[in-house]
Amino acid sequence: xxxxxxxxxxxxxxxxxxxxxxxxxxxxxxxxxxxxxxxxxxxxxxxxxxxxxxxxxxxxxxxxxxxxxxxxxxxxxxxxxxxxxxxxxxxxxxxxxxxxxxxxxxxxxxxxxxxxxxxxxxxxxxxxxxxxxxxxxxxx
Numbered sequence: 606x607x608x609x610x611x612x613x614x615x616x617x618x619x620x621x622x623x624x625x626x627x628x629x630x631x632x633x634x635x636x637x638x639x640x641x642x643x644x645x646x647x648x649x650x651x652x653x654x655x656x657x658x659x660x661x662x663x664x665x666x667x668x669x670x671x672x673x674x675x676x677x678x679x680x681x682x683x684x685x686x687x688x689x690x691x692x693x694x695x696x697x698x699x700x701x702x703x704x705x706x707x708x709x710x711x712x713x714x715x716x717x718x719x720x721x722x723x724x725x726x727x728x729x730x731x732x733x734x735x736x737x738x739x740x741x742x743x744x745x
Contacts, residue, residue, distance in 0.1 A: 637658055641654075668716075
């Protein structure tokens, strides 16, 4: 990703650094603080709410970032996509996670923009990780 972005920007590209925190097979709830899990119903809560947030996100909270890429945590959305307005499932959890990450990274004034872009990437609907109807997640 960083190589392609640098090539696209050409000779005027600023230095691009990536912070790799991914853990294969994880669930979105592991990447959110416990307060997020309490806002949404019908979560799996199999993987220990907040466990990866504390270990893999908080250590970088004082780092200035220009944006986020989320390519992780879909293992808990195969059965219930949820509904944001009804505060349930994956559709509730991910927007709250985005809000929490932005808040944590922008606590220190002059660092990360509180509205920093947050890109979501999904797995293909095949193989060992992607669910047969992963595209249905877009509508949740």
